[in-house]
Amino acid sequence: MENNISELVERLGSDEDAVRKMAVFKLQSSIGDPSFADIFIAEGGLIRLRYLTLHASGNTLAYSLTSFARLLEVDKGWEFVDQEVVERIVELIVMHPLVNILRGAMSILVSIVSHPNTGGRLSQNGTFGFRALKPAIAIYPQFLEMLVSRLSSADHALCANALQLINSLMRDSITNESEADWPKFIQRLQDLGVIRAVYTLMQSSALQDHAHPLIEFQSLTKVLLRKWRDIALDLEKPEHRRALKGIHLASNSERTVEQGPENGNDARRSKRHHPEKWRRLGFESESPTMQFQIVGFLGMMDLADYIRNHQDEFQKLLLEQSTKPAQQRCPIARASLSVTQILYEHFEVDKSEMEDAKSYLILESRANLDKVFKPLLLHWTRLHVAGLHSFFRLWKVTGAEVEDYEKIVELIRILVESVVGGAPRTKDVQDVEDELAEFEYPRLRELQMELLELTHEDVWGQHLRQVREELHHEALQFVKEQRIRCLLQGAWFPDDSISKSDMVALGDCTWKFVQLSHNRRFLHFGQFDSVREKCPELDALPEKLDLSAVSSVVSNVSATSDDSSSSTVKSVSHHVSTTKITIHGYAQPVSSIEYSEQSDGHTRSTSKATHREAVLLSLRPQSPSLASEWLDGLLMLLNQQPITAETNKLINLVSDYGLKIRLLNVRFDDGVFAGESPGVPSREGLDDDYYYDVFGGA
Structure with missing residues (x-):
């Protein structure tokens, strides 16, 4: 191995550029091995590599820069890093257009700037970090501008190297520069457009290629914000x-x-003594x-x-x-x-x-x-x-x-x-x-209530779910009573005994008024030639339907309702409704009727004979709202669940408002009192002369 390294070092010093190029090309793939690097330095290879870095050109220079950068990455060769090398690298970054040369040059500067943070031996003059670049930057003041411009390069590797170098300069400046100097450097970078350039990279589709230097820049941005936040405002500065x-x-x-x-009369007051400066x-x-x-x-x-x-x-x-x-x-x-x-x-x-x-x-x-x-x-x-x-x-x-x-x-x-x-x-x-x-503010308030509900969900857990169930039951009973009261009030329906074509031809029709009895056991109804201003009295309705005989209530009412529709029959007197509510029940032979006493004290008829289901009454509501009131009112009167969207929306609305009112009046510590429970306020001096205003409070 040593013989091969010796031969490689010898070829680095060859007079022929082709020989030097091939030697340094092979070197860049091996120099990252620390044991190889040690032998290479011992054989005098670093002196020749440094010479090529300073004087070579073309691909030979590119391979030399890459080799030198990889040597520094394994923390070797620092003794040959001096101001001449730094100045040469800065010059290349500013003046050289070739991408493969720029990549290696930037990698070398990253190692030089980051060296104090990565440990290792320092050179005799100890010139590393951002301060090592300052003399060279003074010679090439366009260095930072060129560096930032590389962030928009089409070559992703070069772009990543440039950002990595910017990160190293920023980190070293924040860590080692004085409080007066590092903000100026950061401001200089921002003025050159580094924020816009990095922002564009973060939004690009090639994010993965720049991921590591980008996440480091994002982290450094937080470091800067934290550093500025930690500086106390001091008027002595x-x-x-x-x-x-x-x-x-x-x-x-x-x-x-x-x-x-x-301050109209005090306009001449001295500016130095403004009371609310x-x-x-x-x-x-x-x-x-x-x-x-x-x-x-x-x-x-x-x-x-x-x-x-x-x-x-x-x-x-x-x-x-x-x-x-x-x-x-x-x-x-x-x-x-x-x-x-x-x-x-x-x-x-x-x-x-x-x-x-x-x-x-x-x-x-x-x-x-x-x-x-x-x-x-x-x-x-x-x-x-x-x-x-x-x-x-x-x-x-x-x-x-x-x-x-x-x-x-x-x-x-x-x-x-x-x-x-x-x-x-x-x-x-x-x-x-x-x-x-x-x-919009209303939408923001909705979000606030949702977050409040979620927060309390986390804190209260099972208790809040129980409250929801209770409120939903209360809301259901409330809406049930409201719907039944609509039936108690009564409503007008067009008579469905004539055909739809006849209704259109006549342009008018007879009307049926239907009303629930006060004891909620019968539906009373009667036919009239027209809708009257004053609803007829219950006694004036000749026919009635015993609700105990009702077996089912069916309708073609849509699952969704149009809230904008009017429930006033007069305004749609010539409109032919397609909505229909049909009440079914059992017709019973008189000879087979028996009576049984119910739990509520009333008697109810039953039949031993086979019951025959028939249509007892049909209603044609003239609006979705009226259809919802009567269909769900009848179902709930028969202790069945409501089915229309309008009724269910009303139930949820009442339930949600009840929950929000409770949440707005509850604290996290309401269930646990520190010490004694709060006492009941005294009523001394008060009488019973008060009333409750539904909208304004007591």
């Missing part, structure tokens, strides 16, 4: 003081003071730094970005709020900080890198990629502005006051979870912004 001052200046305080109704911007006190304790400098950045990019809107909003009573003013600054906190929690920014590392295991399965990648995280600022606009809209729509602040915050949290959390990986951020802006 010039940049923090400038940011806060910029917010105040952007508010155009002089104009607001002059036009504000409460910060409260008028939406802070809770005149010490705004206190409100940044939770979201830190990240909250300041988000608020400053909004005001800087929407200054006219900000000033207009402040003027509008200044005309309202203090309790009705929307706290703009406080709302901004809350939206920042909501986004921070939604994207689980505090999740440790160890947790994020689990995502790499998911990537290996080539499944569930959409669950791992969160492209919208990269558009943090746009989501913050969209969320803040939604806050302002909901505040206005609901007529909220300061005491309702937390309720609006909760609605925004649900909105973000629904729209941002429910967005697929390929959904564009503009579409997400539009959906946040168009999400």
Whole structure:
């Protein structure tokens, strides 16, 4: 083996380019073996490899760069990494167009920049990390721009290498650069378009080819957000003081003071002594730094970005709020900080890198990629502005006051979870912004109630299911009584004794009025020439049907009903209904009738002879609502289940409202009292002179 390596090293120094090219081509496939690398270095091969890296061209250079990169990956050869090598690699990245050369060059820089984080021996000058590239970048200032541009390369491997190098530069800068320097570097990358480029890669169909560097960039984005959040707002720092001052200046305080109704006579007051300098911007006190304790400098950045990019809107909003009573003013600054906190929690920014590392295991399965990648995280600022606009809209729509602040915050949290959390990986951020802006308040309240119900489902479990069953039974009894009362009220039906063709020809028909008796045992009915303004009395109905003789009630009523249909017979007097309710029963021979006493004290007739089922009564309801009332009313009167969609919808509606009312009045700790149970309020000084208003309370 040593002889073969010695021969390979000798060929690397050949005067013929073809010999050197073949030798370094073979080297790149073997140099990744640490034992091979040790012998190779001992034979003096590293000196010749370094020479080729600095002076070769074409494929010979490409193979040399790949070999050098693989040698560094096994943590060997660092003693030959110096500023000359770094400058040469940076030059290649900036100046060279060939993809196979760029790939190897970027791999070498990734190892150099990441070296302090991966361990190993340092060179004598210890120049590694981002600082090793700074002298070379000073010579080639377009380096970062070229690097970001490679993210849109059609070559997926080159694209992945470029992103890997950007990740290494970002990580080293965040870890080792001063607090004043690393934000400038990150801002430089963002100005060059790195966010847009990575966002496009995350949404592309070739996601798998860039999966690992993309998930690392996403993790680094969380690191940045967490780092900014952990920086406390400190007015001793010039940049923090400038940011806060910029917010105040952007508010155009002089104009607001002059036009504000409460300060009309004080327009000449010194600007330095405005009594609500910060409260008028939406802070809770005149010490705004206190409100940044939770979201830190990240909250300041988000608020400053909004005001800087929407200054006219900000000033207009402040003027509008200044005309309202203090309790009705929307706290703009406080709302901004809350939206920042909501986004921070939604994207689980505090999740440790160890947790994020689990995502790499998911990537290996080539499944569930959409669950791992969160492209919208990269558009943090746009989501913050969209969320803040939604806050302002909901505040206005609901007529909220300061005491309702937390309720609006909760609605925004649900909105973000629904729209941002429910967005697929390929959904564009503009579409997400539009959906946040168009999400209606009633729909949001429905989501809130569903989440509340699910939350209580988890907490209460079996108890909640029992409550549901009880409420459904109560709702069923309630609707049953409502439907039977419709029968007690009576209704008009066209007489079905004449044919449909005759009804159309005549343009009119005789009418049948049907009404349930007060004891709910008989259906009384009679025929009339027309529908009367005043319903006939029960005594005026000559015929009656004993419900004890009814065997079944059948109908062609549709399973779905049209709620918009009117139940007023007069408005459809010339309409021929196709809906029909048929009441069947048994016709009994008089000679064979016997009577038996029932459990309710009444006597009911039975027959020993063979019963013959016949049609006892037919009804033609003129609207779906009337059909639902009478069909289900008759069925429920006979202790059968309702079948129409309209009745079942009403039962579910009553049941759901009952459940929501109970949920809104229950706490998680209602079942367990710490210490003694609460006492019954005293009625001392009260009398019995009170009544209940159904809509307004007691």
